[in-house]
Amino acid sequence: MTKVDILIVGAGPAGMSAAIEARRHGASVLLLDENAAPGGQVHRAAKPDAVGPGAAQSREGAALMAALRASGAGLHSGAVLWAIEPGPRAFVLQDHAVHEVDAGRVILASGATERALPIPGWTLPGVMGVGAAQILLKSAGLRPRGRVWIAGQGPLIWLYAAQALARGGEIAGIVDMSRITPHALLRLPRALTAPGYLLRGLAWMRAVRQRVPVFRTRDVVVEGDGRLERIHVGGQIHTADTLLLHDGVVPNTQVTRAIQGCEHRWNAAQRAWEPVLDDWGNTLIPGILVAGDGGGIGGAAAASLSGRIAALEAVRALGHLGGAQRDALAAPLMRRRRAELAPRGFLDALFVPLPMPVDEVTLCRCEEVTAGSVRAAAGLGCLGTNQLKAFTRAGMGLCQGRICGPLLHATLAEARGVPGGDVDPLRTRFPTKPLSLGELATLAPSASAASASGKG
Amino acid sequence: MFERVEPPDCTITWQDREIPARAGESLAAALLAAGINRVRVTGMSGAPRGPFCMMGVCFDCLVTVEGEGARQACMVPVVAGMRASP
Amino acid sequence: MEIFDIAILGGGMLGSAIGWGCASRGAHVAVLDGGDVALRAARGNFGLIWSQSKGDGAPSYAGWTRDALAAWPALAETLSGFAGRDIGYRAQGGLVFCLGEEELEARRAFVNRMHNQGASDLRLLSRAALLDLMPSCKLGPDVLGASFQPQDGHINPLMVLRGFHAGLAAAGAAHLPGADVVQIERDAHFKIHRADGTAVQATKLVVAAGLGTQRLATMIGLDVPVRPVRGQNIVTERLPPMLPLPASALRQTIDGTVQIGITNEDDGDPEPRTRVMNLSTMAARAVRILPSLAQAHSLRSWGALRPMTPDKLPAYAQSDTHPGAFVAVCHSAVTLAAQHAGPLAEGILAGRLPDAVAAFHPRRFHV
Structure with a gap:
């Protein structure tokens, strides 16, 4: 049994920022992540000397990782959270061993997952997510080569394509399935209050369009014998060995939905369920906070700020900081977070999730x-x-x-x-990650009694 | 498909085939870099599947690693000499 | 407004079985169902079609259960047709494993007691006899024996529920989900008011609302105490065949998954939660029975609430104050589904419950 002031789950921008902030105020911190290294999806393998598309973000990520290393927070990589019970007490699997962690506060920073885009044929080997390909590019240096197609909508398509081309990759074609609607254009003025965001996106798109044919249709079908071989785009057939799909991201709420009494609400603009949170990130369950995209999609910069805000609230709750101090420190962070979220309404309205497919899919x-x-x-x-x-x-x-x-x-x-x-979302139950029955059984009272008597 | 920007620094064994890899990258990345995108068939219909999400979410890249079944290839870091199979 | 022959208040395992039983006999049926997260015990049912361990000191329950087992083969075939797939009905016998001498002796005493009450097929198997019965099964060394009932079996309870619902649709019944019943009026017929402002009219009604039964039964003049008893379940990934016969709290489904149950938590907590300590204890016992399960991955776990009466036996009755209004509640609605869709539904249509259920009148709770 480990005891810690603050347990943070997920070492992406929100989790790393929360850990650094909490350490600054003297709380003991344990940061868990399933991956082999911190960074999360967005700062995966971030480099301080990054150049090219997305470089600014990569440099921010590298700075966060350096600050995390210097912070004195405990970091457990390759550690999987599989249950949280009242306490809060967390159950963690690492190297086939089960650990229990009692924490004063738990900050869940589990990020986002790609919203799947189920086009006909999407289960064939060779069809993946754009986010998946970006992970391959960032963490393993795999660039696309050959008949690689991209289909769907959202900024990540253009960022990934720009990054892949900059690293010498090849993309056979992009099928842009988005549609600009008056509903979206109404939200453009507010988005322009944070122009850097949209301008970066437009720059990626321009760079990509110069080198890759772009098709605008929603008629995309893939087929092949045992793996992807062909893509039909608006009725035209092209050879393809890889198709990368993307339709935005959704909050990863697998853990929060499993916590009894942790209410979720439907975010109609983002078409996703998210935990009910206050401005600080408190869920309705005492001791459990959520920071970052797992509480609603806002992007890496907003996630990082949410992490710091949640950490301030957690250290206040544990007596490391007064309420007034917390408020003073959080005020500028909250202001910056509002500014970072300015383009969201436009992006959410522009990239309304694509319609569901025909019956056979x-x-x-x-x-x-x-x-x-x-x-x-x-x-x-x-x-x-x-x-x-x-x-x-x-x-x-x-x-x-x-x-x-x-x-x-x-x-x-x-x-x-x-x-x-x-329409109610799927309920989840702990264990939210598979563990072996042998691992699960190690917590049984008789098992611990047996091992205790064995030692004695 | 995909190709490496950096050269491989070790080998692993997939079924009976030796493939180049880089230590520390995910097993799924090593397989994809070697042109292997089909790693298992489903229990229901026997449909072929390969890595899809690369972040431990979809469970489509399940393989056997060093005799242990149902490992997510996208979450298993490559170790030189590692043996894996469908 | 349309007047149904029968309104069933509850679309779970019990209500849909009765509803289908009535609808398939020509009645015009409406099933008033809960919402998506109704505390549906069928979702937590372990899936045994089971007679052993039941009816100790309660011969009518033993008989009612025995008749259900006999009627299951025909019902399973019908429901498989409705569900559009094999619903996993297998009845080659069922086991209760005994780990250690103490459990073996306790089970031996139980088997003897049941013999004296006429359960002549129930027998206690030694470890050697168990291994003869299931030569391919790699039992752990702690398994010293098991009781064996040749008529027992198992099924996929979710597919049973789906089969009943598909059968209801095929028989032209109306399925009305998503709103609680708030009031029952009685005039020339019953008028059932729902929380969404709608009302359903019917000549007869059946309260079969699981844990909601007590509240609704008072509206027809019956007091039926029901409390929640939690059961937690674990299911594994698909595995190669390892357990040919279902056992109490351990069975391998036709899909290859192994289901591990099931707690009996009578703590008054009305939430179908799971608890790590319980899951862990269940896993440890399963691994003692089949050591190779230690490597198997748990895939899902869940908790569900059984509707339990004070003596744990079913309750069935027609209201004296509201003739034509019935109540039915029990915790073994999968095993007993064949009776609910058969003789119980017939009795409701006829306006008189079968003699076989006379012993289950809830007036027994108020003596």
């Missing part, structure tokens, strides 16, 4: 449940994703709805003709 990759089966279950009276799961097994497989959850939700809402907020 698989939505749940693990249990291989099609959109048609989901619609049939809606016809049997499934109001939400939990009854749907019971009836179809959709969301019941290894990924526990991490990929298909938003898709099942969107398909049910569409089929029922109701707003997303009327």
Whole structure:
């Protein structure tokens, strides 16, 4: 059993910033991350001397990592959180051993996952996420080569393409599935109050368009015998060995949804569920806070600020800081966070999630449940994703709805003709990550008694 | 497919085939760099699958590593000489 | 306004079985169901179709259960047709494993007691006899024996529920999910008011609302005490065949997953939560029975709440003050589904419950 003032889960921008801030005020900090190294998705393998597209962000990430190393926070990489119980007490798996951590406060900084884009054929080997390819580029130095296509919408497509081209990669074509709507344009003026953001995006897009053919259609189908071989774009067939899909990101709420009483709300603009939080990041469960994209998509800079704000609240709650001091330190951070979030309304309105596919397309990759089966279950009276799961097994497989959850939700809402907020999200349960029964069994009272008597 | 910017610095074994890799990168990255994007078939229909999310979320890249089944290839760091199979 | 022959208040395992039983016999049925996160015990059911361990000191329960087992093969075939897949019904016998001498002796005494009450097929198997019965099974050294009931079996409870719902749709029943019942009026027929402002009219009604039964039963003049008893479950990834017969708290499904159960937590906590300590204890016992499970990954865990009466037996009754209004509640709604869809539904249609359930009138809780 480890005891610590503040346990932080996820070493991305929010988690690292929270750890650094909490240490600054004297709290003991343990920072966990599933990956082999800190950084999260956005600062993965960040370098202080980065150049090219996304370099500024990479340099920020490298600075955070350096500050983290100097902060005195404990960092456990390759550590998987699989349960949180009242206390809060966290259960962690690392190197096949189960650890319990009692913390004064837990800050969950679990970030975002890519919203899946289920086009016909998307389960074939060779089809991946754009975010996945970016991880390959950043962490393993793999650049695209050959018949690599990109389809979907959102800024990450252009950032990745620009980064890949700058590193000498090749992209055969990009299918831009976005549509500019009056609804989005209404939100443009506020977005322009933070112009750096949009200008960077436009620069990536211009650089990419000079070198890669761009198609504007939503008619994309892939096929192949055992792996991706061809892509149909607006009825035209091209050879393809890799397709990278992207439709924005959604908060990773796998852990918060498993905590009894931790309410979530439907964010209609972002079309995603997020935990109910106050300005500080407190959930409705005492002792548990959320920082960063796991509490609602805001991007790396906003996540980093949220991490610091949550840390200030946590150290205040543990008596390391007075309320007035907390407020004074947090005020400029909150102001900056508001400024960072300025372009969100425009981006959210511009990149409304793409419509769900025809009946034949698989939505749940693990249990291989099609959109048609989901619609049939809606016809049997499934109001939400939990009854749907019971009836179809959709969301019941290894990924526990991490990929298909938003898709099942969107398909049910569409089929029922109701707003997303009327369709309950999948409930999750601890253990939220698979562990072996042998590992789980080590916590049994008889097992500990046996091992204790063995030692004695 | 994908190609390496940096040269490999070790080898690992996938099924019976030796493939180049870089220590510390994910096993899934090493497989993809070697042109292997098909790592398993599903338990339900036998459909082929490969790495998809690369961040430990989708569980589509499950492989056997050093005899231990159901490991996420995208979360397993490469160690020189590592043995893995579908 | 449409007047249904029968309104079923509850679309879980019990309500949908009764509803389908009535609808398939020609009645015009409405099933009023909960929302997506209704505390549906069927989602937490372990999936055993089970007679051993049941009916000790309660012969009517033993008989009702035995009849259910006999009716299951035909029902399973029908439900597989509705569900559009094999719903996993297998009845080649069921086991209760005994770990250590103490458990073996306690089970031996139980088997003897049940023999004296007419359960002649139940027997205690030694470890050697168990290994003869399941030669491929790699039992752990602590397994000293098991009780064996040849008629017991298992099924996929979620597919049973889906099958009933598909059967209801096929029989033209109306499924009305998503709103609680707030009031029941009785005039020439029953008028059932729901929280969303809608109302449903029916000539007869059946309260089959699980943990909601007590609240609704008072609206038809019956007092049926029901309390939640939590059961936690773990299910593993798909594994090669390792356990050919289902056992109490341990079974391998037709999909290859191994399901591990199931706690009996009678602590008054109305949340279907899971707790690491319980899951861990369950995992440890499963690993003692089948040591190779130690390497298997847990895939999912969940908790569900069983609706439990004071004596743990079912309660079925027609209201004296509201003739035509019935109540049904029990915790073994999977095993008993064949009775609920059969004789119980027939009795409700006829306006008189079968004699076989006379012993289960809830008036027994008020003597």
